Amino acid sequence: MSHDHQNITQLAQHIIEKAQHKTVMIALAESCTGGMIAAALTDISGSSAVLDRGFVTYSNQAKIDILGVSNATLAQHGAVSEQTARAMVEGTLNAAPMVDLALSVTGIAGPGGGGPDKPVGLVHFACQRRYSPQTHAKHIFSGDRHMVRQQAVHTALMMIGDALD
Numbered sequence: 001m002s003h004d005h006q007n008i009t010q011l012a013q014h015i016i017e018k019a020q021h022k023t024v025m026i027a028l029a030e031s032c033t034g035g036m037i038a039a040a041l042t043d044i045s046g047s048s049a050v051l052d053r054g055f056v057t058y059s060n061q062a063k064i065d066i067l068g069v070s071n072a073t074l075a076q077h078g079a080v081s082e083q084t085a086r087a088m089v090e091g092t093l094n095a096a097p098m099v100d101l102a103l104s105v106t107g108i109a110g111p112g113g114g115g116p117d118k119p120v121g122l123v124h125f126a127c128q129r130r131y132s133p134q135t136h137a138k139h140i141f142s143g144d145r146h147m148v149r150q151q152a153v154h155t156a157l158m159m160i161g162d163a164l165d
Contacts, residue, residue: 070087121139
């Protein structure tokens, strides 16, 4: 872990305070984390001023129906890919017109589902302030399903915090 490691509660608190100060509204699109990022933020009092909505788009069909990810993107690159993470963020901003910042996460939490090209623990993130370029991050986390998901939440909160700077 990096030297600036903070726990999830501290990170979430920091995001709520910073986003409130800047009057930034946030939306999330979560796949492998299943709503854990939204839960971390809504654990903090004052989150209603900051978190607009969170989509849990676990299946490919949900990514298509709710976020407008294309069949072609999913067929060509797979759900766990930079392209899909980026499309998820784009779809989130489109679906939530009042939102200033969106983050998406898609990955393989394990223990099954991994393959030679996409190992268990592979997670793609995308984050975007509206009218600004997207950022993307790719991590291969170690540990069991719980640990992969916890690390993904931590990384997502760090990315949101960075996007608010």
